[in-house]
Amino acid sequence: MNIEEFVRDGHLTYMPSVAVDCAIFGFHDNTLKILLLKWKNLKGWSLPGGYMKRTEEADEAAGRLLRERTGLEKIFLQQYHTFTGIDRTKIPGMDMQEFGHSIGVEIGPEHWLRQRVVCVGYYALVEYSRVRNPQADTFTEVCEWCNIDELPHLLFDHKEMIEMAVKTLRLQLNFQPVGLNLLPHKFTMSELQKLYETLLGYPLDRGNFRKKMLGTGILRKTGERPTGKAHKAPHLYSFNKQEYVRSLKSGMRFS
Amino acid sequence: MNIEEFVRDGHLTYMPSVAVDCAIFGFHDNTLKILLLKWKNLKGWSLPGGYMKRTEEADEAAGRLLRERTGLEKIFLQQYHTFTGIDRTKIPGMDMQEFGHSIGVEIGPEHWLRQRVVCVGYYALVEYSRVRNPQADTFTEVCEWCNIDELPHLLFDHKEMIEMAVKTLRLQLNFQPVGLNLLPHKFTMSELQKLYETLLGYPLDRGNFRKKMLGTGILRKTGERPTGKAHKAPHLYSFNKQEYVRSLKSGMRFS
DNA sequence: TTTTAATGAGTACTATTTACTCAATAAACA
DNA sequence: TGTTTATTGAGTAAATAGTACTCATTAAAA
Numbered sequence: 294m295n296i297e298e299f300v301r302d303g304h305l306t307y308m309p310s311v312a313v314d315c316a317i318f319g320f321h322d323n324t325l326k327i328l329l330l331k332w333k334n335l336k337g338w339s340l341p342g343g344y345m346k347r348t349e350e351a352d353e354a355a356g357r358l359l360r361e362r363t364g365l366e367k368i369f370l371q372q373y374h375t376f377t378g379i380d381r382t383k384i385p386g387m388d389m390q391e392f393g394h395s396i397g398v399e400i401g402p403e404h405w406l407r408q409r410v411v412c413v414g415y416y417a418l419v420e421y422s423r424v425r426n427p428q429a430d431t432f433t434e435v436c437e438w439c440n441i442d443e444l445p446h447l448l449f450d451h452k453e454m455i456e457m458a459v460k461t462l463r464l465q466l467n468f469q470p471v472g473l474n475l476l477p478h479k480f481t482m483s484e485l486q487k488l489y490e491t492l493l494g495y496p497l498d499r500g501n502f503r504k505k506m507l508g509t510g511i512l513r514k515t516g517e518r519p520t521g522k523a524h525k526a527p528h529l530y531s532f533n534k535q536e537y538v539r540s541l542k543s544g545m546r547f548s
Numbered sequence: 549m550n551i552e553e554f555v556r557d558g559h560l561t562y563m564p565s566v567a568v569d570c571a572i573f574g575f576h577d578n579t580l581k582i583l584l585l586k587w588k589n590l591k592g593w594s595l596p597g598g599y600m601k602r603t604e605e606a607d608e609a610a611g612r613l614l615r616e617r618t619g620l621e622k623i624f625l626q627q628y629h630t631f632t633g634i635d636r637t638k639i640p641g642m643d644m645q646e647f648g649h650s651i652g653v654e655i656g657p658e659h660w661l662r663q664r665v666v667c668v669g670y671y672a673l674v675e676y677s678r679v680r681n682p683q684a685d686t687f688t689e690v691c692e693w694c695n696i697d698e699l700p701h702l703l704f705d706h707k708e709m710i711e712m713a714v715k716t717l718r719l720q721l722n723f724q725p726v727g728l729n730l731l732p733h734k735f736t737m738s739e740l741q742k743l744y745e746t747l748l749g750y751p752l753d754r755g756n757f758r759k760k761m762l763g764t765g766i767l768r769k770t771g772e773r774p775t776g777k778a779h780k781a782p783h784l785y786s787f788n789k790q791e792y793v794r795s796l797k798s799g800m801r802f803s
Numbered sequence: 804t805t806t807t808a809a810t811g812a813g814t815a816c817t818a819t820t821t822a823c824t825c826a827a828t829a830a831a832c833a
Numbered sequence: 834t835g836t837t838t839a840t841t842g843a844g845t846a847a848a849t850a851g852t853a854c855t856c857a858t859t860a861a862a863a
Contacts, residue, residue: 310565311632311666347664351632375630375668377566377606409602411566413630413666464723482810501852503811524809525859546801737841756821758842779840780828 296431300398304405307344312412313354314342314451315370316458317363319421320475323487324440327455328362328427329447331435334395335384337448338439340455342412343430355415362427362436369418369474373461374454377411381450396432416458418474466492467545473532479515481527482506489547497547509545511537551686555653559660562599567667568609569597569706570625571713572618574676575730578742579695582710583617583682584702586690589650590639592703593694595710597667598685610670617682617691624673624729628716629709632666636705651687671713673729721747722800728787734770736782737761744802752802764800766792 294303303309317328329338341362345354355370384392389407393400400406427436439445441459444452465471471492472485486502506512513533518526549558558564572583572595584593596617600609610625639647644662648655655661682691694700696714699707720726726747727740741757761767768788773781 308565308664308666310563345632345666348634350634351630351666372630375606375627377600377668379603379605409563411563411600411606411666411668413632468719498852498854499810500812500854504813505851520860522809523861524807525811525861527810753821753823754841755823755843759844760820775829778830779838780830780842782841 294431296396297398299431300393300400300404300406303344305347307346309344309405309408310410311345312342312410313345313351313358314340314376314412314414314454315355315358315362316340316414316416316455317359318416318418318441318458318462318475319424319438320488320491321421321438323484323491325459325491326421326438327441327444328424328436329439329445330362330429330433331437331445332432332448333434334392334432335387335448337446338444339433339448339451341430341436344410345413351413351415355413355417359417359419361430363419363424364426364428365419365423369470370415371417371461371465371469372413372415374414374457375411376414376450376454378450379409381412382410384448412454414454414458416462418471420475420477422477463492463494467547468541470532470534470537470541473534473537479517479529479531481519481529483527485530493547502547505547509536509540511540549686551651552653554686555648555655555659555661558599560602562601564599564660564663565665566600566606567597567665568600568606568613569595569631569667569669569709570610570613570617571595571669571671571710572614573671573673573696573713573717573730574679574693575743575746576676576693578739578746580714580746581676581693582696582699583679583691584694584700585617585684585688586692586700587687587703588689589647589687590642590703592701593699594688594703594706596685596691599665600668606668606670610668610672614672614674616685618674618679619681619683620674620678624725625670626672626716626720626724627668627670629669629712630666631669631705631709633705634664636667637665639703667709669709669713671717673726675730675732677732718747718749722802723796725787725789725792725796728789728792734772734784734786736774736784738782740785748802757802760802764791764795766795 319326328341330341331338341358343358345351349357351372352370359368359370360366389400429436444455447455462471472488475488476484482503485506486497486499490496511533512530515529515531517529519529520526574581583596585596586593596613598613600606606627607625614623614625615621644655684691699710702710717726727743730743731739737758740761741752741754745751766788767785770784770786772784774784775781
């Protein structure tokens with residue numbers, strides 16, 4: 294669907310007042326990253342998102358968006374909050390009419406795009422390296438990873454959305470398979486620790502982290518020890534998924 | 549707004565595809581209770597809920613509903629999930645036309661009430677005794693407390709909604725001021741323990757619970773010891789709200 | 804060959820949790 | 834009126850978990 298079609302007939306396919314936005318998290322170079330879109334005619338970035346189709350539920354809409362941006366299927370995806378601010382999509386200093394002109398279409402006063410939109414927020418956890426060529430959408434020109442603590446200027450209420458998503462991710466660390474979904478299949482103990490430290494926001498004792506992690510039984514030694522880097526080669530681990538999920542049910546705890 | 553007005557012009561006041569439902573919890577006789585509505589023309593019960601006004605945000609809508617049913621203001625209220633199932637408001641064996649006739653109004657095929665509705669779910673915690681005379685709404689005839697494990701037949705997707713609300717409440721026990729909002733101002737240690745046991749779903753050791761609770765510093769001895777009942781008179785406690793909120797930030801833990 | 808920085812493993816100490824015991828007490832009972 | 838009963842307040846010992854370390858090992862770099 295191109296822009297003209299979307300502006301004219303979008304309301305036939307989509308619900309005009311319900312959207313889904315998706316905070317897609319990745320972990321790389323010991324840093325939490327998020328996938329953002331740079332808009333064509335607005336000076337700012339946003340989360341990937343879009344209207345909900347009339348024929349789909351929110352989970353499906355979020356999955357579709359994730360697929361469209363990353364090409365990935367069957368990704369860990371969680372609804373975390375619904376945003377309903379009255380003027381949440383308003384852009385300071387620009388009205389919808391102007392925006393229409395900037396993209397070359399007419400958006401009259403009764404146009405369906407003028408309706409108030411509530412937005413169901415999701416967060417997704419993806420393995421960073423699997424996202425090869427993230428795709429922008431109709432209204433955007435760049436889709437790329439941004440460090441979570443070096444965010445660009447964000448449009449709409451997306452700053453608040455990201456803050457809330459990160460906060461939720463932190464709280465869910467002991468109840469959701471965060472490591473399993475953010476790390477590659479094989480990883481070192483240090484990488485796992487760095488992920489926890491990044492999300493918790495404070496350092497952990499190396500020996501105790503190691504002891505506790507191994508104690509939970511959620512890790513499997515692969516036997517490999519990747520050489521090539523300086524110093525002693527670390528073991529490579531992978532998750533014992535069954536045991537991980539079982540552990541989460543009673544709630545792990547790292548402090 | 550009466551039924552005729554609502555059916556005819558409701559879409560001018562309300563967003564036709566966004567609603568809010570509210571799981572209102574109370575605690576009485578050592579039992580978790582929820583406030584439910586019995587419908588006039590449908591054989592079943594539902595959560596209090598309603599369309600979101602065009603001029604209000606979800607939090608405000610939930611607050612309004614809570615006020616309309618219970619008469620209470622400034623109640624602990626938390627969004628917990630948004631429900632978007634395609635046929636979530638469908639009633640097996642009855643279509644909207646029939647329903648319209650049953651309440652004496654005409655609901656044609658293009659009527660605004662036919663639109664798909666997504667629903668933002670909230671849960672509220674109220675002090676049971678403060679709810680004196682819960683009020684039914686336009687479509688319902690009874691509004692009353694039900695035991696959480698003796699639920700009547702529920703309409704729409706409200707069984708799922710309640711289950712999810714209870715699950716959320718359990719998970720939030722250590723992060724939200726659940727005791728503070730569900731218990732009366734003054735309460736005994738046993739009552740507090742019963743609340744925790746009810747929500748957690750398993751018994752706790754009395755001595756250890758007491759020791760830990762007093763250790764957190766969130767309780768204040770009132771000095772009173774209510775007499776009149778059999779056996780040794782227990783102390784009455786109230787919450788030290790500041791300390792409670794502070795404790796929750798780092799997350800309490802009862803297992 | 805030596806140095807360096809990181810890993811794997813372990814240890815002593817502290818704090819918390821768990822599973823109990825026991826005296827005190829207020830109403831109910833005989 | 835004295836005794837019984839159920840419940841409360843308080844405390845303890847043992848087991849478990851968490852904290853702050855040390856130290857030998859090792860692979861690449863100097």
